[in-house]
Amino acid sequence: MKLSTIFVQALLVPLALAAAAPKLEKKVSYDGYKVFRISTHHDGAIIKEKLAPFAAVPFNLNTEEHLDVAIPPQDLAAFKALNLETEVLHENLGADIAEEGKFAAYDGPSAQAVPSLNWFNSYHSYADHVTFFSDLQGAFPQNSELITAGTSVQGRSIFGIHLWGSGGKGSKPAVYFHGTVHAREWITAKVVEYIAYNLLVQYSTNATVKTILDKYDFYILPFVNPDGFVYTQTNDRLWRKNRQTRSGSSCVGTDINRNWPYKWELTNGASTNPCAETYKGVAAGDTPENKGLVAFTKSLAAGKGIKLYIDWHSFGQYILLPYGYDCSARAANHARQTTLASGVASRIAQSYGTRFTYGPSCSTLYATTGSSVDYLTDVSKAELAWTIELRPTGSSSSGFILPAAQILPSAIEQWEGMTYLLTTM
Template sequence: MKVSGLTAALLLGATGALASATPKVGKVSYDGYKAYRIATSGKDAAAIKDKLASFAAVQFNFDTQEHLDVAIAPEEVSAFEALSLPTTIMSEDLGAEIATEGNFGVYEKNVSTSAAVPSLTWFDAYHAYADHITFFNDLAASFPQNSEIFTVGSSFQGRSIFGIHLWGSGGKGSKPAVYFHGTVHAREWITAKVVEYITYKLLVDYSTDTAVKAILDKYDFYILPFVNPDGFVYTQSTNRLWRKNRQTRSGASCVGTDVNRNWPYKWELTGGASTNPCDETYKGAAAGDTPENKALTNFTLSLANSKGIKLYIDWHSYGQYILTPYGYNCQARPANQARQNALAQGLANKIREKYGTRFTYGPACSTLYATTGDSTDYITDVAKAEFAWTIELRPGGSSSGNNGFVLPAAQILPSSVEQWEGMKYLLANV
């Protein structure tokens, strides 16, 4: 969910007008870019941005009170280091890490079964978008009594926004909804992998694990791994650090709208999104005016009007946060905030048990930063979900091994396993 400029031409002190402009032909290269974490200590953030205004840089994060994560073009590294800012190294060569991450794995089936169940080697690497579609089709084909593929609509470029519906005893559509979104911000590749692992475990372990059976018998799951498919495909073909959708607009030279600032609730407020089509948090010309959001809001309301939504999670990266409502106001709290805090704390504790990974929890605005027109506020107040959270996955606040959005493939499975352990706790207790 964090915000960044996307091309070498982005100036940190500017509006980001060049970040979302129609790109040049060819794949965007980050070869030789060096990524730094700059300590800001809150009051220093604006002054540091002023010093960087003349650099061609890529800013990774928006919550700059404690630190500013930024990648510097190779020809400007010496000048940047001459500023003597308080920095630590995040990446020695961002382009090299992107290249390694882009060594997509071969999709394999589990040879020990006669069904088309995907192999767990799926979580050893990242994969091409077409393989993700095959992964979900094969899962649904392997468990036809408990799952099916569905679509909620189409993206701006006409790709299906698909999901998988899971159910247990009582049949499909008979229980309250648990509802997951992944990859609304295109560059956050780890989110798709995590929701895929959770989906995999719910189906594969249903017949052998009594705790999993109890969860799937209690809720219907609706899991949408790619709510921004156009953007995700673009990260694989052209610009690994692309964030928004790929919507063009008449009279605008810049491409894309932030689908998670376009939900038709508190959209009109200021301070949590941008009205500039060239900015990374561009909210759109009107509330809910992206094709993706129109499809998502209609589907969300259909769940709300059926059996209701018990739990919604919008999966993002990075930062290691569990964020409860609200984003639009730092003082606003839901009526069940105490219960939300207790569950979020329990989730953070359970995640930490596996590998020691620490997650910070709390209301989104006061814990991280203000957002308007976001999904969790809409799903809390309009769709009346009992719990609607954002989870920001690895990496976290430590500079060591923190590559931002380019999370090494070796961290896919640990990220997924720790979230699965947390989800088992959460789903047993909501």
């Protein structure tokens, strides 16, 4: 426990320093913003052109079928005058953000020294997430350790947990999960936390879980973008990128998932505009986060190899296979990956009927360059490398502001999908 306490304190130092620093930025308010889903009829460019005069905030990058966008109150009348085909997703985005932000107090470990499942009834602060992982590891010291995979722009550790079974630490191929790559995608941390929780809590009582953890070493990083996540809780709930500044630009942030040093130089899958949501950076792998992640990933690949990598995102309900950089490219084991993705989608649907679409990333959703999945597939030689886009999708979608009541159902259905995958792959 002493080691865990030191670990927690080290992780929270940047947060404490940030809290002590003067607040130079006003918190972004979304009060009165209304979020619409606009049917694009396969011509999103025309819709975007019509929205150009407004201070609109886009939610989705793939606009082939629809565009989800937040319209500020001062633009609502002019927006309605466009007579677009729309559905309302949020009547008042600010009110829904406020409701989501009613964090429950973390009540710590139970009498059995295990964190309570109540953790998954609410979203939490970054500090509470750090403590949760420390408590979880402290309850199972023989099968886990806290790990770091580099540091962020602002000096926060990219922390996580390493889990293993009867073979001992580092003796099996790696299963490797990333969460909160994009800061506003809060549900991703909760889902990977639920997976880690179940692997440890059920190891001694569930034969299937024991088989899984005895077969693989798990490396789970809940916050690949810790600075961005903290910023979503202090300044702007819809922030996506990291918090890196660049010389010559007043815009902040690089998209960590467009900065991996593989196919980074290609066009049309990322932006060279520092103000864009998908800004790729100045050079391949030039963010502090990517430098740490690449080094950590190389160490896993050089060890027992990487069996499975999943980059968890939201939203849209997709299981995305390689590749993002080329819509015609396919992994060497594409047929096998497709079969497994189909099985995972079917298992996910058994819990609550949630439907996930699966297929190659570029042809199923949109092009991406400098992405983790492409790097893990071709450079790290991971046998399986996927992106999973979590809830929600469809009409009445809540987008990134997924209600707290959906945390546990989302986590449960993913646990079911992963149980299938981890026993089948």
